[in-house]
Amino acid sequence: MAKNIDNEFMQNQDNVILKPLEEVMHKSILPYAEYVIMERAxxxxxxxxxxxxxxxxxxxxxxxxxxxxxxxxxxxxxxxxxxxxxxxxxxxxxxxxxxxxxxxxxxxxxxxxxxxxxxxxxxxxxxxxxxxxxxxxxxxxxxxxxxxxxxxxxxxxxxxxxxxxxxxxxFPNLLVNGASGIAVGMATNIPTHNLGEAIDAVIAQMENPDISLDELLKIMPGPDFPTGGIIIGQDEIRKAYETGHGKFYLRAKVEIENAPGGKKLLVIKELPYQVNKAALLEKILRLSEEKKGVLSGIADIRDESDRQGIRAVIELKKDADAEKVLNYLYKYSDLQVTFGVNMVVIADGKPQQLGLKAIIDYYIRHQKDVVTRRTRFELDRAKARQHILEGLMVAIQHIDEVIAIIRSSDTPSKAKQRLMDRFNFTDEQAQAILDMRLQKLTGLEISSLKKEYEELIRQIKKLKSILSSEKELIKVIKQELLEIKEKYADPRRTVIIEDVKEAEIRAEDLVYVEDAVITLSHNKYIKRVPAKSYSRSSRDVESVETGDGDYIEFVVESATDHKVLIFTDAGNCYTLACSDIPEGKWRDRGVPLHTLVSSIEDGEKPVAVLSLREFTEDCYIQFYTAMGMIKRTPLIEYDAKKTKIQACGLSDSDRVVAAELTRGDRDVMIITRQGMSIRFHGDEVPVVGRTAKGVKAIRLREDDEVIFGCEVDDEGEMVVVTDRGFVKRTLLADYQPQGRGGVGFRTIRFARSKSNGSHLVAAFYVKDPYEIILQQKDGTVSRVSTESIAITERDGAGELAVLVLMDNEVCAAYRNYKG
The missing domain is CATH 3.90.199.10 (Topoisomerase II, domain 5)
Incomplete structure (x- = not known):
């Protein structure tokens, strides 16, 4: 086949016209593109x-x-x-x-x-x-x-x-009816708007050309589509109006109704603009067949639309969660679409992308031109009529002489000329007199001519004032626009959600918002426990299948629309979506953290778990390191798309021991392994960048390190645990504040014989009573209620809580989350 084509080409070479590409572009393609842009799309x-x-x-x-x-x-x-x-x-x-x-x-x-x-x-x-x-x-x-x-x-x-x-x-049709089209190398997509709002916006800008975009948005808050629906994204609307380019979410209006048998109905009453209803329902049906999860709760889909309006019904099974199904449909079907605004129009003879103010400005200029040209036309016509009436009125005053001249003339042309010579009439006036019917000679007709002449004088004066005064011109345009608004404007159909935060989360994250509790064990097993299940469980750590020497170290309240930040001792921050953490029961072990965060190292130890819905600017993350450093960084710096980011700069051999969310307006308490403590006010900690190392919080002695750090109030107690099973509870009021960076005060007095221990294993800030679990090296586990520990002075020796024999020692102490 190819050989035949080649032969045919060789035989017809004389008919082939060879031209450079730039010549073809200039003479053929560019004129075509210009025609499509200017004359079609x-x-x-x-x-x-x-x-x-x-x-x-x-x-x-x-x-x-x-x-x-x-x-x-x-x-x-x-x-x-x-x-x-x-x-x-x-x-x-x-x-x-x-x-x-x-x-x-x-x-x-x-x-x-x-x-x-x-x-x-x-x-x-x-x-x-x-x-x-x-x-x-x-x-x-x-x-x-x-x-x-x-x-x-x-x-x-x-x-x-x-x-x-x-x-x-x-009326401003470009805004009211919008436009869409694809040209060569460019396209346009302008949304529709409410007629009354568009007219009000034009009038406002006409009266105040320097009106701000925000003021216009109060008058015309956004698009208004013929099919109604809900717009999500006020900020994006403003961006589109400002630049001529932007996008926003457009959502169907769906109501949840009760049905017999305890079932729920999702009733679609308004659709996003230009969404095909039949295709939408067909796609939802297909999704319900493909999705085995949430969408399997759809029992039936039917279209009950009639002349009264749209009513498409999605019937759910009895146990289906209507809100959750609706959220999934917003994400996976055309119940929610993205409307891309691209306001490209022909202005000044060329295609331009214009913002709202520029479009209105061009329309106002057009209306001024239209009304000015109309006024000139009407003024010329009124002056011509005035000229004729002046001739007729002169003729009526001398009617006998006029009739005599006409009767004595041989032809109409001679009669016209004689009238012009006798009364100094123009050609138009003389012709009008010749064309005048005899009924104009009655008294009533003569009176009406005088009234018409007086009316013409007033009209001419008014038309001249419009032409000579910009203010009068604007007044005329405004009046005519308001008349159109009064006749044809109707109420807004599309609802605009101004507080879009919640709606955007539902649209973007695709998760049904459910309260939950995140647990992370010492050996890095993580799970998400639904709040309802958590509240019904015993929450005793012994009921959790943790395994060899493992225990739950962090329990954090969360929700499925939250982000979970895990900070480690290596100064890293790992971000997970709460909804991505596998769900389990309280007694379940959970899944290894590295299955969700592959970049976490085996030796890294989580030191804090935070759950956040939004990253506010007035909050900070505060870090405490083993070498006595403290660092505070704005929370917003941890709102990263990457799973792993550096959270805190560290010196060699230093590590993070604790991290927490703070506003920086409370006291800071730090306790060391050798039993020293320091308390100072949070305003002494400067705010630094994410990768900074921070400042000195406490001056450590040789072989000492920080084991505890957190913010405290004026109330509560500090509980410390030693390696020999001694515990001590002291009122927080006994810890006097001092300046940051000092040596601090003793929080426990170790005996020279080390009978009460040689170092601290853990410290707890207690405001409400709870149990502490003490775990020994040989696996022995003991429980101590914070209420059972006597309150003693700050530098006391503590009291024996558990018996530790021979070379055994308490290796870990953690909170029991029961109750």
Missing amino acids: LPRVEDGLKPVQRRILYTMYELGLTPDKPHRKSARIVGDTLGKYHPHGDASVYEAMVRMAQDFNMRALLIDGHGNFGSIDGDTAAAMRYTEARLTPLAMEMLRDIDKDTVKFSLNFDDTLKEPDMLPGR
């Missing part, structure tokens, strides 16, 4: 219409298809449009015409269709030979005064007729 900023739409409306106007006239066959309209102004395919013209008659596409209909013009289910319109159409009252506002020289006209494609370059557009 993009609307003009003044009237918001593409050429085909403008030509259809003007053709219907010429055919006299006004709202008070009968409908006319669509085929006739399409044929006239093709023959006179738009030499393209009839399908493209009819499609454009149909769209202007569809109430689910146009916010303000421009064509009144009679017959089948399609549906929101994607049904196409009937053939043009079956349907009929005429202009709507609002379309007449687009064409109003077009016969008064208000817009420029140009020759049509064959130079036999003239067509308008744009329509007068007495």
Whole structure:
């Protein structure tokens, strides 16, 4: 086959025209691109219409298809449009015409269709030979005064007729009905808006050209779609209005209704703009068949829509969670879509991307031009009529002489000339006298001529004032816009959610928000326990299947829309979505942390677990290190997309021993392994960057290190545990504040014989009573209630809590979360 083509090419080489690519681009492709951009795909900023739409409306106007006239066959309209102004395919013209008659596409209909013009289910319109159409009252506002020289006209494609370059557009159609189109190298997508709001915004900017965008947003808060729905993303709307480019979420209006048998119904009453209802329901059905999880709770899908409006019903099974199913449908189906705003229009003869203020400014300039040209036209016509009336009134005053001159003349031309010579009439005045009917000589007609003349004088004065005063011109435009608003404006259909935080989380994270508790064991096993299950469980650590010497070290309240931050002693921060942590019961062991965070090292030890829904600017993360350093960094710096980031800078051989969320307005308590302690106010800790090492919190003695650090209040006690099983409880009030960076005070007195221990194993800040579990090297586990420990002075020796024999020692102490 290829060989035959090559042979044919060789035989017809003489017919092949060789041209450089840059010449072909310049002479063929660029003119085509320019034509598509200027004459097909993009609307003009003044009237918001593409050429085909403008030509259809003007053709219907010429055919006299006004709202008070009968409908006319669509085929006739399409044929006239093709023959006179738009030499393209009839399908493209009819499609454009149909769209202007569809109430689910146009916010303000421009064509009144009679017959089948399609549906929101994607049904196409009937053939043009079956349907009929005429202009709507609002379309007449687009064409109003077009016969008064208000817009420029140009020759049509064959130079036999003239067509308008744009329509007068007495309301801001570009904003009201929006536009969408794909040209060569560019596209446009302008949302629809509420007619009343758009007019109010135009008037506001016309009266105050320096009005801010935020002030305009109070008047016109955002798009208003013909199908209603809910817009999520006020900030994105502002960005789109400011730059001409942006996007926001558009969500269906869905109500949850109760059904017999304890079932729930998801009832869709409004759809996102340009979403096909039938295709949407078909996709939801397909998803319910494919998804074995949440969407398996869908029992039935049916369309109950009628002439009263949309009503699509998704029936759920008895045990299905309606909110959770709805959230999944928002994510996976077209119940929620992204609307991309790209406001590209033809302005000043070229395509431009414009913001809201610029679009309104162009429209105001257009209206000023339209009203000015109309006023000049009406002024010229009024002056011409005034001129005629002045001649008629002179003639009536000398009617006998005028009649005599006419009767004695041989021809009308001689009579005209004699009248001009006798009364100094112009040619137009003399001709009007000759054309005057005899009934004008009655007393009533003479009186009416005088009234008409007086009215003309007032009208001319008014028209001149409009032309000479910008203020009067704006007043006229404002009055006419308000009249259109009063006649045709309707209430807003689309709801805009201003406080979008909750809605955005539901849309983006795809998780049904459920309270939970995150647990992390000493050996790095993690799980998510639903709050309901957690509240019903015993929560005794002995009921947890932790394994060899393992125990639950962290229990953190959370929710499935939270982020979980895990800080380790190596100064790293690992971020997980709460919903990604496998769910389990309190007694379950959980899953190894490294299965969720592969980058965590075997030797890294978690020192803190935080659960956050949002990263506020007034909160900080505070770190305590073994070598006595303290560091405070804004929380916002840990809102990272990466799973692993550096959380804290460390010196060689140093490690993080604790981290916590703080506002920096409380006292800090630090306790060391050798039994020293220091308390100072949080405002002594400077705020530094994420990778900084921090400042000195306590000056350590040789072979000492920090084992505990946290913020404290004025109330509560400190409990410390030694390696020989001694415990001591001291009121926090006994720890006197001092300056940061000092040696501190003793928090326990070790005997020289080391009978009460040689070092501290753990320390606890206690405000409410709870149990402490003491674990010895040989596996012996003992329980001590904080209430059972006597309160003693700060530097006391403590009391024996558990018996430790021979070389055995307490190796760990942790809280029991029971109760």
